[in-house]
Amino acid sequence: MESIARLLQLIPKYNALPGIVRALLPMLVSCILVFALLALAVLFLVWMERKVSAHIQDRLGPMYVGGWHGWAQTLADALKLLLKEDIVPESIDTLLYKMAPFIVFLGAFAAFVVVPFGAASFVTDLNIGILYIVAVGSLSVIGIIMAGWASNNKYSLYGGMRAAAQIISYEIPSAIAIMTVIIPVGSLSMVDIVNAQKGGIQHWFLFRNPFIFLAFVIYFIASLAEVNRTPFDIPEAESELVAGYHTEYSGMRFAFFFLAEYANMLLVASVATTLFLGGWTQAIPASIAPQLIPGPILFFLKVLVLVFIQMWLRWSLPRLRVDQLMYLSWKVLLPISLVLVLGVGWLTVYW
């Protein structure tokens, strides 16, 4: 935000504006910037998902729209969703029904405020950054339950309930896995966490000690469950629940759920990148090789690798049963992550 405030100084007579405008304008501009980037990234991710899934199933995927390998397919889909009729069922809880998609999206979008995309490109550096992400990121559960309840549809309600049970269970191992990184850094600020990993690939937390490597695996699995991706997609299991909590939604409201789903994917991937893969830092230190790729692009590449693994897992694994899901969370991930926290603490104190 500081860099954007500095850019805004270039506007003539900027300092003559009233103080409240000068305070709010940088926030507004940076929020719009993040939103635009997010929307673009989501458009790309949807296309990528379709391509990856198609090629894993020996198909081609979208090939026509836009010319080169159907690159404009999601653009056309978004346009179609914008133009579609917004069907509102009769016996619904109108207020909750209309609020739900925006709350789901808000949870994903608001968390991006503290993600450092580059050395100077982040909206704000909260001193409780990662706690804020964990808190705001789970806001989407409320939206999902709201959507499930307000739709007045048994499938939607089932989806919402399952989502609540799943996301709340998996929040715990993921938060504890995040703790393994916070212990050696000693700060909750995302910028501090990235700064602690500067200086090459061996300083990334992923490769720094074996406990954190396992914690990364646990965080990755738990984050998959938090964003309702296959194999943990029981809230929107097509074969059982039609489409889960967004069954009754159409048009732009459905598009918001879709946007939120992919924004959430991006969010957990960028949190994993920041915590374990060194964020925007270079893999090779400057003393060995020239740093050709700028930080933000490197950050996005790392995020893309993680998102690709998410997609890869989605198209290679079947869906878990509800009891298996709970077993994995409470009996496997939670005890192991607790042991990992102990291990990291021991290593940090006695190494």
Add this chain to the structure above:
Amino acid sequence: MLTYFRNLGLGLITVLNSMGVAWRHLFTPSVTLQYPTMKWTMPERSRSRLFNKIEDCIGCGQCARVCPTNCITVQTEKRAKDEPEVFAADGTVKKLRTIVFDIDMTLCCYCALCTFPCPTHCLGMTGEYEYSVYDKNDHLYHFAKDKPMAANAREEHVTEKA
């Protein structure tokens, strides 16, 4: 406790296995045929749109008789005795003038029974399968080229038929 860890290891191995399968398939060439730009070569004996080589047709009407859906209409008239003789490609004398040879492809059931009795092998099925049209009447194919001897003769024939 031992089974717990064994199950954990088994789960991990099976997940990695399935990921390996997915990875292999990511790089196998896809089986999709980009249809309007690329096409299958149709098999030699594929049964699609009917075609009649009217130059060889002697107007015997056996195809019309055998057709289970009555999609072929043949109308002929005798050639005059003083006309020069016309031959089909295999040397059969064309004693009749084929005035009407219509095939209604909307009725055709693609059984190809009509092609077997054809004595001069002029009626056959082609591999042509992209012939959808906007108007149903465009599926009525007229093959006949011979004009009736006298204009009134044809009219009589039609009224008689109707």
